[in-house]
Structure formats: C-alpha cells, structure tokens
Amino acid sequence: MSKPKNTEILSSSPVLFEDFGQSRFASKEEYKDALVQQQEKLFHVQQSYFHQKKRALIVFEGWDASGKGGAIRRINEKLDPRGVSVFPVAKPAKEEQDKHFLYRFWQHIPSPGTLKIFDRSHYGRVLVERVDKLVDEEVWRRGYDEINAFEKTLSDSGVRIIKLFMHISSSEQRERFEERL
Template structure:
C-alpha cells in the first residue's frame, strides 16, 4: 500500500522551519517572475484528508508571491447548473493563463474520491474518469503547463486530534462539519479510492507528490521545496 509506506514521524523544529520558509518563499517569488517571462502556466492541485493542512500549506505557498500572478480556487460541491455539464466543465475556465499560477484547493479528483465513495457517480462514470483526467492533464501539459499534484497524508489518530481541537477552538470550529465526521467513518473506503487514484493518475507530465503532513511545518516546507526544485 502506498499510503502506509509513508513515514509520518518526520518533522521540523521551529528554527529550521522559519529559515527554510523564508529561503524557499523567496526562491518561489523569483521563479514566479520566470514563469511570467516565459509564459508558462503552473497548475498546483492540493488534495488530502480533512484537517490535513491544505489551507495552511496553500497560504505558505502564496503569501510571498505577487498577488497579480496567481489565483486560488476553493472547490466545493458542484452547483445545480454545473451538474448539467460534464464534471470537468467547471474547471476549464479556472485553468491559469500563460505565465500565471492556478492553485486548486480540491479539484477534479473529487470524481474518483468523494463522488465515488458517496455514490454521486456510478461505477462506470468514476472508472472512466481516470482516462479522462489523464488525457486532460496531458493536453494541458502539451500546451505548455506544468502540473504538480499534492496529497497531504495524516493518520486517523492525528485527524481525530485535529477535529477535536477545531471543535474546542471558537476561532476554528466553523471548519468542522457533520460531513467531516461522516467522511471519517468511511476512511477505509476513501483510502482504497486514494490508492487507486494515485496509481492510475500519477504520470511524468502530472506527478503526484505524497506529503507526510503529521507535522505541519515539515509538510509546508516539503511542498515549497517540491515546487521550487521542479521549476528550477
């Protein structure tokens, strides 16, 4: 199993984190300028368990960038109108223009994750989605886009700890919903879906990067390093 092979004990202390955060945010800012000059679009996809730290990671990726050159797309359930189209339809206008960065907080992978597990897509629909997604990402890459996909992984125990912390924090309890608890009860089904998603949609042109996110500092730096090293 792919997920169970990850070492979730990895961590960074605060001093090391702060030093590397400043270093790699500055490098990414310089690379953002290169993307603009060379007219290369960059697509960053963030998937992961509820409470795995996607929002915090995205914040650290973007907080030192030129805000004119990126856009974050928080993906929720499709609207009534969007449901009348192919599931990829609502993402097309959100892909970045040349020289810009598009960041997806959840994505079209909902088709083979939540829609699969919750029964919003039937087996024939979500099974053919792997090829549809691969063809779409290949088409974007052939047109010049760089695509990086991140799965933020935490243990069930750490997720429970973060859920309870959110419930007890008046500044964060809006983040925890009944849906989060319900999804947690189906974790084995989601793990099966994640494993298959990674196996069937990891490619040289749109690779998955698995992020050990038990320690948020470690996860954020690994993501920044991955983006910087890929662009360099």
C-alpha cells in the same frame, strides 16, 4: 519548425513526513527561516514563469484537516497576487451540475505567466463521488480516462502540473478535528 510537445512526465517517490521524525526543525525560528527561504525561491520561480509566459497548475488533495489550506496560505504569502490564484473546489454550483464534471476545471486553467492552485481537484469524480456513491460505477470508471486526457491536454499545451497529496494518520486527523471544536 513546430514546437515539441511537453509530454515528459516527472515523477518522484512520495515524501513521508514521518521520515523526518516529530519535527524536521530544531525550533520554530529555524522553521520560519526555512519557510522564508523557500517562499523567496518560489517567488523567483513565479517571476520566471511570468517573464517566460509559462503556466503551472498546483493541485492539492488530501484528507480533511491534513493542512491543505495552511500550505496554500504559506505558498501564497510572498507571491505576487497578480500572478497566482486559488480555485477552492467545492460541490458544483447548480448551473454546473448539468455540465461535464471537468467543465468547471477548464474555466480555471492558468493563463500564460501565471500559477493556479486547485484546493481539492478534479479527482473528486473518482474519489468522493465514488465513495459516496454520487455517480454510477460506469461514470466514475470513465472518469479515470477523462482525467488522464484532461491532464495530457494541459501538459501538451505547456502547463506544468504539480500534484500534492497531504496525508495524515487517522489519529492525527481525529486530534485536529477535536482542536477545531
């Protein structure tokens, strides 16, 4: 009997932080307690994935200064480092520039029993490269189908894909940029 393919697509409505008001927590202590509880839950998920040889890919996208790096640090803080790694997506290295844009992402697919976090992602082909006019329209349009095929292949091979987009308003982004100066 053949193993059924994992083609189920899980979807949810976006969680908008503005729905929580200024702060979801009454105090920093309440936030820290909740963070520790969620980190413990994630640790147990990681252990379960390890023992069951499951794989997960957590994809972070978002505006500059939206908190991707901080969120990734908080996720990793209590995990077993042997079972999780981060792929910080940057401009392709010189040796990668002559290869298909998904080549470097294929090199970072999670092994059985592990989690992989993409800090930015393969969506750059249809986001950054499109907006900055780094590739022709035909190329970035084809990127949509190539990305869908890439993710379907991963899903069909048992990789759970979790996609997160970190959104902040332009005024919040400006404030965060100014704080960095």
